[in-house]
Amino acid sequence: MQTEATLAQSDVSELDLVKRCQAGETEAFDELVTRYRTRLFSMIYNMVHSEQDAWDLAQDSFLKAWKSIGRFRGQSSFYTWIYRIVMNVTIDWLRKKQVRGGGAEFDDAIQLTEVDPASKTVPKKEALPHEAMERDEIRGRIEKAIAQLSPEQRAAILMKEIEGMQYHEIAEALGCSIGTVMSRLFYARKKLQNLLRDVYENV
Amino acid sequence: MKTFEEKWTAWLDDQLRGRELSEFEASLPDKAAAEAEKAEAKKLGELLKRELSAHSLANEEFFSHRLREKITRENRAAARASDRQTATSSRWTIPRLLWAGAASLAVFLIFTVAVMHEKNPAEESQYLTQILNARVDPVVSPNATVSMFEVKQDRVTVLWTEGLQSLPADYAAK
Numbered sequence: 001m002q003t004e005a006t007l008a009q010s011d012v013s014e015l016d017l018v019k020r021c022q023a024g025e026t027e028a029f030d031e032l033v034t035r036y037r038t039r040l041f042s043m044i045y046n047m048v049h050s051e052q053d054a055w056d057l058a059q060d061s062f063l064k065a066w067k068s069i070g071r072f073r074g075q076s077s078f079y080t081w082i083y084r085i086v087m088n089v090t091i092d093w094l095r096k097k098q099v100r101g102g103g104a105e106f107d108d109a110i111q112l113t114e115v116d117p118a119s120k121t122v123p124k125k126e127a128l129p130h131e132a133m134e135r136d137e138i139r140g141r142i143e144k145a146i147a148q149l150s151p152e153q154r155a156a157i158l159m160k161e162i163e164g165m166q167y168h169e170i171a172e173a174l175g176c177s178i179g180t181v182m183s184r185l186f187y188a189r190k191k192l193q194n195l196l197r198d199v200y201e202n203v
Numbered sequence: 204m205k206t207f208e209e210k211w212t213a214w215l216d217d218q219l220r221g222r223e224l225s226e227f228e229a230s231l232p233d234k235a236a237a238e239a240e241k242a243e244a245k246k247l248g249e250l251l252k253r254e255l256s257a258h259s260l261a262n263e264e265f266f267s268h269r270l271r272e273k274i275t276r277e278n279r280a281a282a283r284a285s286d287r288q289t290a291t292s293s294r295w296t297i298p299r300l301l302w303a304g305a306a307s308l309a310v311f312l313i314f315t316v317a318v319m320h321e322k323n324p325a326e327e328s329q330y331l332t333q334i335l336n337a338r339v340d341p342v343v344s345p346n347a348t349v350s351m352f353e354v355k356q357d358r359v360t361v362l363w364t365e366g367l368q369s370l371p372a373d374y375a376a377k
Contacts, residue, residue: 026274033267041260055266063273139254160216161251167218179209186208189215189244192251200246 014078021069029069033062036079039163040086046158047090047151049143057093061086076172083159083173091151138199145195153188156181215244 014035020028040061045054065085072081146154155174159165165173170181205213210227213219214237219227231237260266346366353360 024278026271026278029274030267030271033270034263037263037266038260041266042256042258045258046255051261055260058260058266059270059273062270063277066274067277135254138250142251142254157251158255161248162256179205182209182212183206185212189212189247192247193240193243196247196250197243200243200250203250 015074018069018072018074018078021066022072029066032078032082036082037062040082043083043158043163044086044090046143046146046162047154048094049147053093057090058086061089064089080169080172083165083169084175087155087173088175091155094151138203141196141199145192148195149188149191152176153184153191156184157188157192160185215241 014032017028017032021032037058041054041058044057044061045051048054048057061082065082068085072078146157149157152174156170159170159173160167167178167181171178174181210219210223214224214227228234347368348365349367350363350365351360352363
């Protein structure tokens with residue numbers, strides 16, 4: 001995480017970049033994209049578990065941000081603002097995908113017992129060394145477990161655990177109350193603990 | 204008033220302080236089990252951070268390049284739309300619309316008044332008045348008779364006079 005000093009410094013220059021974007025300078029926006037593209041892509045990938053989809057969604061999110069940057073008033077940090085766009089785009093996409101698929105991939109009613117915690121979810125890759133295989137398997141287990149969460153729970157747990165965001169930042173990014181964020185974290189953790197207990201206990 | 208879920212989450216993330224912390228811990232039926240679960244949650248968080256945070260974006264420069272292209276297209280489209288908007292608005296500004304409306308209304312009113320005025324029954328012709336005056340003057344024409352045939356539809360009036368001694372001095376058609 002950034003220290004307060006570096007955060008303040010980066011916020012000042014970030015605000016400057018935003019103002020230049022609002023004046024129509026695409027180079028300034030390019031700079032913001034360079035700063036956030038990897039973090040946002042990684043976040044989206046962890047939500048959708050597909051590189052191609054994550055790439056497209058990241059592009060859509062940045063394009064949407066460019067189109068609406070004139071409405072950014074600096075009441076929150078730029079990265080919270082763009083996270084909100086990313087979350088809206090990604091959660092919307094996940095919801096549509098669920099409707100198209102007709103399934104209940106992240107239905108909260110799914111029983112935790114439906115997933116065998118010991119099940120192998122990633123095929124073995126003979127060419128990879130043992131450690132890499134094991135890691136792929138763990139990653140596959142985690143992705144499968146995260147896929148059991150609702151899009152909002154996924155977003156909350158990933159922003160908290162991976163990005164280290166504060167409750168109020170997550171709430172801003174998801175457009176909900178802090179209480180709702182805490183509640184989503186509670187249920188997301190419970191579910192993930194049930195699904196991944198053997199993984200984090202044995203790693 | 205925080206719900207249990209909110210307090211539990213805050214407790215796991217070490218966000219409870221002072222009296223709120225002591226009250227919450229005192230309310231836990233099994234503190235040891237709760238502490239074990241807290242430790243598990245920490246392990247889960249560490250696992251997620253370790254396994255999921257290192258997903259890099261391949262072809263970063265290509266990503267930015269594609270985005271720049273899309274933004275350029277977007278800007279062009281926006282500029283075209285803006286031009287169209289400007290062209291349309293310069294042709295039909297609100298004052299111009301008002302003036303055009305007022306002028307149209309004025310032309311309509313003038314036309315309507317003119318047409319209605321023409322359709323009013325024609326006033327009595329000055330010739331008819333003069334002839335009738337001549338007939339009723341017994342000094343000038345004591346035996347004069349005047350017959351009048353009028354077809355209003357065709358706006359034609361025929362005067363048939365007999366015994367008229369002379370035309371009036373001011374007769375317009377003399």
